[in-house]
Amino acid sequence: MGRDGTPVGQAEQASVAGEEQEIRPRLWRLAAATSTWIFLVLVVIIAVFSIMNFEAFASVFNLRNIMIDASSLLIVAVAMTFVIITAGIDLSVGSVLVFSQVVAALLMRAMGAEGLGVILAGLAAATVSGLAWGVLNGVLIAKTRMPALIVTLGTLGMAQGAALLLSGGINVRRAVPAELVTTVGIGRLFGEIPYLVLIATGITILGGILLHLTRFGRHTYAIGSNPEAARRAGINVSRHLIKVYAMSGFLAGVAGYLLLARFTTTTIEGHGTTNLQAIAAVVIGGTSLFGGIGTVFGTVVGVFIPAILRNGFIILGVEPFWQQVAVGAVLILAVYVDQLKRRARERA
Amino acid sequence: MSPALPATDGALLEARGVEKSYGHVRALQGTDFEVRPGEVTALVGDNGAGKSTLIKILSGTVQPDGGEIRFEGHPVTIHSPLDARRMGVETVYQDLALAEDLDPAANLFLGREVIRPGLLGALGFIDKRAMRARAAESFATLGIDLQDMDAEVGMLSGGQRQTVAVSRAATWASRVIFMDEPTAALGVVQAERVLDLIRRIRGSGKSVVLISHNLPQVFQIADRIQVLRLGRRVAVFRADEVSMEEVVGAMTGAAGEA
Numbered sequence: 001m002g003r004d005g006t007p008v009g010q011a012e013q014a015s016v017a018g019e020e021q022e023i024r025p026r027l028w029r030l031a032a033a034t035s036t037w038i039f040l041v042l043v044v045i046i047a048v049f050s051i052m053n054f055e056a057f058a059s060v061f062n063l064r065n066i067m068i069d070a071s072s073l074l075i076v077a078v079a080m081t082f083v084i085i086t087a088g089i090d091l092s093v094g095s096v097l098v099f100s101q102v103v104a105a106l107l108m109r110a111m112g113a114e115g116l117g118v119i120l121a122g123l124a125a126a127t128v129s130g131l132a133w134g135v136l137n138g139v140l141i142a143k144t145r146m147p148a149l150i151v152t153l154g155t156l157g158m159a160q161g162a163a164l165l166l167s168g169g170i171n172v173r174r175a176v177p178a179e180l181v182t183t184v185g186i187g188r189l190f191g192e193i194p195y196l197v198l199i200a201t202g203i204t205i206l207g208g209i210l211l212h213l214t215r216f217g218r219h220t221y222a223i224g225s226n227p228e229a230a231r232r233a234g235i236n237v238s239r240h241l242i243k244v245y246a247m248s249g250f251l252a253g254v255a256g257y258l259l260l261a262r263f264t265t266t267t268i269e270g271h272g273t274t275n276l277q278a279i280a281a282v283v284i285g286g287t288s289l290f291g292g293i294g295t296v297f298g299t300v301v302g303v304f305i306p307a308i309l310r311n312g313f314i315i316l317g318v319e320p321f322w323q324q325v326a327v328g329a330v331l332i333l334a335v336y337v338d339q340l341k342r343r344a345r346e347r348a
Numbered sequence: 349m350s351p352a353l354p355a356t357d358g359a360l361l362e363a364r365g366v367e368k369s370y371g372h373v374r375a376l377q378g379t380d381f382e383v384r385p386g387e388v389t390a391l392v393g394d395n396g397a398g399k400s401t402l403i404k405i406l407s408g409t410v411q412p413d414g415g416e417i418r419f420e421g422h423p424v425t426i427h428s429p430l431d432a433r434r435m436g437v438e439t440v441y442q443d444l445a446l447a448e449d450l451d452p453a454a455n456l457f458l459g460r461e462v463i464r465p466g467l468l469g470a471l472g473f474i475d476k477r478a479m480r481a482r483a484a485e486s487f488a489t490l491g492i493d494l495q496d497m498d499a500e501v502g503m504l505s506g507g508q509r510q511t512v513a514v515s516r517a518a519t520w521a522s523r524v525i526f527m528d529e530p531t532a533a534l535g536v537v538q539a540e541r542v543l544d545l546i547r548r549i550r551g552s553g554k555s556v557v558l559i560s561h562n563l564p565q566v567f568q569i570a571d572r573i574q575v576l577r578l579g580r581r582v583a584v585f586r587a588d589e590v591s592m593e594e595v596v597g598a599m600t601g602a603a604g605e606a
């Protein structure tokens with residue numbers, strides 16, 4: 001009788017105390033998050049470059065170029081964040097991007113390479129191609145339980161080979177309608193903000209909302225954390241994984257299309273390391289390769305650290321090869337921090 | 349020893365001749381089992397007797413190779429944990445089945461997240477605040493004081509994690525709750541809380557199946573004791589009609605077959 005009363009009283013106390021205490025652990029967690037540290041690293045890098053050559057580095061012109069250059073990688077990396085949080089990996093994104101470009105370019109050229117209809121048909125072709133490869137990845141990984149590393153290594157080769165077969169190994173030119181190039185490709189909103197940057201920003205924000213605020217995001221974390229627990233909780237793990245890989249393929253298609261608009265030609269040879277760049281960005285941003293942990297914000301930082309290092313080194317006249325050395329070091333540091341945190345937890 | 353009770357009428361959930369093999373290991377070899385409404389049934393047996401396997405079959409996590417499962421007298425197939433959930437069955441697994449990187453509230457609501465009202469809800473937005481408030485209540489009822497409701501479950505102590513798993517099952521079960529060694533990692537006070545919880549669950553007319561190696565605890569709380577040995581049920585006792593020696597005898601095979 002009295003016993004039944006006790007828990008209720010405690011519940012009330014707990015919630016009152018909980019509200020007062022809520023702030024402090026949150027600050028702690030923020031301080032402990034890998035993405036916070038890596039963000040500080042980015043700030044320091046920007047500060048150093050700004051001090052060393054403010055005029056050239058911190059100019060609107062330069063920063064805008066950095067953002068334009070980073071936009072397609074950012075889109076691919078946002079999707080890669082979901083994939084890696086499920087404890088998966090997608091090596092095929094670069095080839096899928098190229099394949100989507102080739103299909104879209106061939107279609108647009110065949111349709112006469114001008115007009116809104118052609119632009120939309122090209123967009124559909126690129127996204128559907130990307131989506132199809134993504135679904136294939138997802139189905140193979142979820143249903144056959146083959147390692148994602150192997151499946152996407154396989155589709156990497158297949159998509160690349162297929163793209164070369166379709167294009168004859170030569171970049172597809174005279175395919176992109178001029179209206180697409182002057183707007184999406186190189187146009188700017190109010191003459192200031194490049195549409196490419198706007199689109200990438202929009203996709204990134206949507207990705208962040210999806211990951212952090214919705215049920216889809218919650219299930220993504222749960223599956224990466226403990227797939228068997230997710231299954232026992234009634235989550236359809238296979239279907240969720242298929243969706244995540246489908247999204248990765250789809251966004252690779254979007255990125256391919258945007259690059260087509262920017263460069264007016266396919267970029268068959270340009271994406272051999274896009275997969276590794278995206279994975280590096282995600283991991284630098286604090287997402288754990290073991291799954292279950294990660295943020296879109298971290299990925300944004302992880303995309304910009306290599307981009308700004310490259311740009312800054314060029315401006316300062318440092319051998320650009322140093323950029324690769326520096327990015328490699330930051331990557332190892334990020335993984336090391338993740339490892340330390342996991343070990344600390346296992347001790348707990 | 350007391351004779352085994354005959355197969356029961358009025359069982360809520362029952363297994364008949366259930367079989368399950370893992371390669372050469374015959375984990376269950378034609379096991380019977382029944383859960384009666386409003387009773388606490390203890391399922392006891394040595395390590396490897398097949399207790400967890402039986403529980404997993406009845407909660408849809410593992411598919412049996414043969415035999416029959418009946419719910420309210422009707423044959424059913426439990427294809428997935430969702431099927432079990434629809435029957436009002438919840439389980440505290442021996443391995444807890446928690447997502448270590450998520451916080452306690454997220455685990456409590458895993459697979460049944462509270463959705464925000466209105467348009468945001470239609471878009472799949474989850475209501476973290478509501479989930480946290482309800483989770484805090486559940487945990488307080490079990491007497492765990494989670495100082496940090498934001499800490500991921502992997503950071504909690506073994507006992508706290510076990511309590512999160514118990515609260516989850518207790519929050520959602522409407523008919524039957526399986527608990528596979530729910531007090532193994534708990535301190536005296538917390539274990540007592542779980543036993544209190546079991547009594548309260550029984551008081552509300554639900555059934556509890558408790559797997560435990562702690563026989564004094566079993567005798568403290570169970571109405572009925574079913575003994576599994578080498579993948580077969582070898583005895584069913586009423587807890588108030590049997591001695592601990594008899595139960596141990598059935599578990600080890602010292603009695604009965606001799």
Ligand SMILES: Nc1ncnc2c1ncn2[C@@H]1O[C@H](COP(=O)(O)OP(=O)(O)OP(=O)(O)O)[C@@H](O)[C@H]1O
Binds near residue numbers: 374397398399402442
């Ligand atoms: N997934 C599996 N793969 C292979 N063998 C298994 C698996 N699950 C259980 N077994 C085997 O089935 C038998 C019964 O195991 P089970 O876990 O049901 O025993 P238990 O009664 O719960 O034991 P304990 O008291 O130690 O928890 C054991 O011999 C075990 O090795």
Ligand SMILES: [Mg+2]
Binds near residue numbers: 400
């Ligand atoms: Mg067991």
